[in-house]
Amino acid sequence: MQIPMVDLHAQYLKIKEEIDAAIAEVIQKSAFIKGPFVERFEAAFAQFLGVEHCIGVGNGTDALVIALKALGIGPGDEVITAVNTFVATPEAISLTGARPVFCDVEPGSMLLDPELIKERLTEKTRAIIPVHLYGRVASMDRILDVARQYHLKVVEDAAQAHGARRHGITAGAFGDASTHSFFPGKNLGAYGDAGAIVTRNEEAALFARQYANHGRSTKYGHQFEGTNSRLDGLQAAILSVKLRYLERWCELRRKHAQDYTRLLQDIEGITCPEMPEAEQHVFHLYVIRTPYRDALRKHLASKGINTGIHYPQIMAELPAYRQSAGPPEDYPVAAALRSEILSLPLYPEMTAEQIESVVAEIREFYR
């Protein structure tokens, strides 16, 4: 049986009529840039998070850059983030002129460790970017405590966590701003690149909206230099359709994750991801840990089962950050995790049979 990591086509087939109609309507009205479809999605997504302002932008990386700029982050500043994220997070920090400062993670959650943030602070530190990696919300209560104590801004990188909650609060509703990627494979994915910034800060929202649209306030009234990073009408219309399914899809992801854990937890040599009661982990990725990661991955590939590694290197190991980040040994938890993590196939449309096949092959390997 061939089992992919995600199956976007299976999802499309389930909502084909609505998607096709939404695309046709945008084309019919030629509402490609800005316009009613973008406004409708922005309002719906803001409401989904329970936060006032949503600004659609070109992608999740731009969302991070613009959110940081909107909060006044720039040259000379330092921004602390998790060392085990996707490169877009530190890349965005650098693009503002600020410097990314990496921080190790908690062994259980694999997310930014609030205790260690304090060790990374200098007088240049201006902000923290917690990354809700794999679909689980970072320890926001304690991160916000540190931020308050040291007067730092908090921008949540919620690219992988649409619909996740912690103590009832939605991912992206904790910080000064949050950023969202609608890359096709994300939990809420467009049919191309797309992203958004969400914030309660009216001034930051206004700046972000103008910055993403050439700094303009009117057609040719450019208040300052910005860029072109807009959510387009087709993507917005598609996202509006898919947003209505997001809760259901998150439930399915959680159910599949529970099934995996139930079926895998007795295998010695495998650690399943935590699923705490007070949290709604939405499993953008279901990441197990095993010392036999590479051999297991090879075995599964030989049976047609695709897996992933998110991510094969911590940021401190990348050529781009090797100089500035210090040696990987400075990040012992993430450095150890990165050779043990394996992402199993998981998407809402997966069948019980597919999950059982993956588990059967894993059992076969450990036998």
Ligand SMILES: *Cc1c(COP(=O)(O)O)cnc(C)c1O
């Ligand atoms: C996908 C992702 C991004 C970047 O989003 P793009 O839309 O691809 O630019 C940023 N951070 C994390 C954690 C991501 O997973």
